[in-house]
Amino acid sequence: MPNRLAVVLVGSAERAYLETAPSVSAGREAVMVDVATTVLSTVNAPYGxxxxxxxxxxxxxxxxxxxxxxASVFAFxxxxxxxxxxxxxxxxxxxRDQVQTVATQFASKAGYRLPLAG
Incomplete structure (x- = not known):
């Protein structure tokens, strides 16, 4: 079973968690939860x-x-x-190529380099 990030609605707060194959350690799972949580709080909170x-x-x-x-995508x-x-x-x-394409277009609009723009 491949690793995948899933999102679950818990009350009014969204919690991300990783469903993993048995070979993935609990430490890796915790890291992925932290990544999703950090990313979502950064792109959601400031823009409502x-x-x-x-x-x-x-x-x-x-x-x-x-x-x-x-704004959420640009914040990402x-x-x-x-x-x-x-x-x-x-x-x-x-x-990754599709991500780079969108990042490059945002960088062009913004007038400065964005890391995933290449």
Missing amino acids: ADLSARQLAARIVDPASVSAND FSEVREDLQRQFVDAMGID
């Missing part, structure tokens, strides 16, 4: 958004996020540490 990990993953590969000036690319961005992308299993 309530995106799940899956929703954010879909948006960071969607070029429409650029034309919509999606500009405010989340590069190492956490990469860990989130890997955990969500999204295409």
